[in-house]
Amino acid sequence: MKQRKRITIAVLGLGGQGGGVLANWIVQLGEMCGYIAQGTSVPGVAQRTGATVYYVEMIPAEEKQTPVLALMPVPGDVDIVVASELMEAGRAILRGFVTTDTLLIGSTHRVYAISEKTAMGDGRASSERILTAAKDRARRFIGFDMEAAAQANGCVISSIMFGALAGSGGLPFPREAFETAIRAGGKAIDANLRGFAAGFDAAEGKFSSRDVFVEDRPEPTSEAGRALANRVEQRLPREAHAFALEGVRRLIDYQDRAYAELYLDRLEALAGPGALLTEAARHLALWMSYEDTIRVAALKIRRTRFARVREEVQAQDGQIVQLTEYLHPRLEEICETLPLSIGRRLLASKRAKRIFEPLFAKGRHVETTRLRWFLALYALAGWRRWRRGTLRYALEQARIEDWLALVRSAEPASALELVKCQRLIKGYGDTFERGLRNFDLVIDRYRQGGIDAATIARLREAALADEDGKALAAALAA
Numbered sequence: 001m002k003q004r005k006r007i008t009i010a011v012l013g014l015g016g017q018g019g020g021v022l023a024n025w026i027v028q029l030g031e032m033c034g035y036i037a038q039g040t041s042v043p044g045v046a047q048r049t050g051a052t053v054y055y056v057e058m059i060p061a062e063e064k065q066t067p068v069l070a071l072m073p074v075p076g077d078v079d080i081v082v083a084s085e086l087m088e089a090g091r092a093i094l095r096g097f098v099t100t101d102t103l104l105i106g107s108t109h110r111v112y113a114i115s116e117k118t119a120m121g122d123g124r125a126s127s128e129r130i131l132t133a134a135k136d137r138a139r140r141f142i143g144f145d146m147e148a149a150a151q152a153n154g155c156v157i158s159s160i161m162f163g164a165l166a167g168s169g170g171l172p173f174p175r176e177a178f179e180t181a182i183r184a185g186g187k188a189i190d191a192n193l194r195g196f197a198a199g200f201d202a203a204e205g206k207f208s209s210r211d212v213f214v215e216d217r218p219e220p221t222s223e224a225g226r227a228l229a230n231r232v233e234q235r236l237p238r239e240a241h242a243f244a245l246e247g248v249r250r251l252i253d254y255q256d257r258a259y260a261e262l263y264l265d266r267l268e269a270l271a272g273p274g275a276l277l278t279e280a281a282r283h284l285a286l287w288m289s290y291e292d293t294i295r296v297a298a299l300k301i302r303r304t305r306f307a308r309v310r311e312e313v314q315a316q317d318g319q320i321v322q323l324t325e326y327l328h329p330r331l332e333e334i335c336e337t338l339p340l341s342i343g344r345r346l347l348a349s350k351r352a353k354r355i356f357e358p359l360f361a362k363g364r365h366v367e368t369t370r371l372r373w374f375l376a377l378y379a380l381a382g383w384r385r386w387r388r389g390t391l392r393y394a395l396e397q398a399r400i401e402d403w404l405a406l407v408r409s410a411e412p413a414s415a416l417e418l419v420k421c422q423r424l425i426k427g428y429g430d431t432f433e434r435g436l437r438n439f440d441l442v443i444d445r446y447r448q449g450g451i452d453a454a455t456i457a458r459l460r461e462a463a464l465a466d467e468d469g470k471a472l473a474a475a476l477a478a
Contacts, residue, residue: 007035007171010073010097011054011161013084014111021185022082022158023054026165029181030058033173038069073097080104080170081138082161084146085111090130093137103170104138105161105203107146142168144202155188155195156314162192163199175200224257225249231264237274240267240281247285254289255387263288266404276416280407283422287400291428292392293329293337298381300325300368321369328363330429331356336392337383343391406443413453418446421460438463438472445476 009026013019023039030037037058057069075096082105083089089098089106098104110127134141146160153160159182165171166178182192220226225248232244244267251260263284270280289295299305306323315321331353335343346352366373387393403422407415424439425432442459445451451459462475 006057006059006067007080008070008073008078009056009058009080009082010078010092011056011082011084012088012092013052013054013158014088019052019054019084019158021156021187022161023056025158025162025178025181025185026056027058028184029171029173029177030056032180032184033177034061035059036061036067036069040071042072078102080165080168081106082165083107084157084161085109086127086130086143087111089134089143093130093133098134098137100137100139102138103140103142103168104134105142105164105168105170106134107157107161108143109145109147140168142203146199146202149198149202150195153191153194153198155191155198157195159192159195160199160202163196163201164203165199166196167200167203220249225252228252228257228260228264235264235268236281237277239274240277243278243281243285247281247288250285250289254295255384259288266400270404270408272415273412276407276412276419279416279419283419284400284404287396287403287422287425290392290396290425291432292387292390293333294381294383294387294390296327296428297377298384301374301377301381306369322367323369325366325368326363327366328429329360331360333392333428334360336395337380337390339386339389340391340394347391403443406446411453414446414456417453417456417460418443421456424460424463434467434469438469441469441472441476 007030011019011023011026013022020041023041027037027039035058037056039054039056042053042055053073055071055073059067059069076099078097078099079101080103081089081092081097083092084107086106086108087110089104092098092104108127108131110124112124131143134143142164144164146157146164149160150157162178162182166173166175179193179196182196183189185192220229228248229245232241232248236244244264247263248260251263266284267277267281270277272280306321309323310321313321332347334356335346337343338346346356366377368374368377383390403418407418410418421439421442424442425435427435442456442463445459446456459472459475462471463469465471
């Protein structure tokens, strides 16, 4: 680090992660230790709504003249960068805040951007590239999963970052001064001190977030679950067990035991090699648990979901949390939830579309913590017992059976690629329609003949490349 009295610190964080609290702690720390300190913030929407850059600049108070402090970080002139998420660290590098004179402290966990989530395929940015750049560009890089550390210690991530800053030795202040700044804040002192200690230890290499959570294979808790798990272990190859057991669990939760048994019947009927059944166990479970309005309603009002939201926002006992959802069901989704004959008749009627489509032209904000909307979604979720009689159920089961028949008739290599084509079908609404259209295009091309497994794979990857289908159209034309 350059030898100078002025210290510049940039904090890059997302909304709700306590970046402002962290910046305030740093300013208070500097003032308590005899520095003139100034903190500013610049909100923005670089990756996700709420991303903000907090900037702190401080200089010893013994200077004879009153200093003029900057309001924003200047590329190439930042001593310490603290990032609350891995992509924020990458953004700091791209903006030039990180140089060979910079200490970079960042969390290695990811909060995925909307563009990453809505990609047709795997749209995630490369974490490895960012980690490599962080090690190469910075004078020193301290990185660990701060989100996992925060969850393990029941605190917010800002206290973990503050502890990592203290443990890094990047500031000329003792540990006790950092802890005093937390106490001066007066909020959640015990939890913040606990998080601070965890961050301090991590910066010194005494903590590994890999040890926080250990994923165990879920065990069935009912007689039906144990019977189905036993069937999986006895009739399917070992490499398919993990996906098949998860598929059984998912489909019992989605519908009932009989539906999970249908899933296993379909898997056993494939009677292919282990690699095929492993992929089929995964993709068949995803397709059979398609997201209709019944499923969406059930997920929105689950007790576990409300509990997870309370945990994420760090709500204390007695605090009220209001949860607002954005829902935009189209007329097609509503008709597909109706009994088969009624749904088909409404969708085929131009007069019905003219009357009802305007009612579903716009999305709406629904507060699921209010009794009126909770009961409405509860009633819709209860429609699950009649799902088998809905139009959507009939459509999806016909598509699934056609797909499985095609897989059974194909030679092994092509069968495996056809199974993987289910990746194209996901989500609901417009996302589902786009994926189904691309799936049909690839399958129709296979039916025409003359393409091998490699070509199926190439067409599938082209379909996943963009939303408007240009890459797939070019691949089909070629």
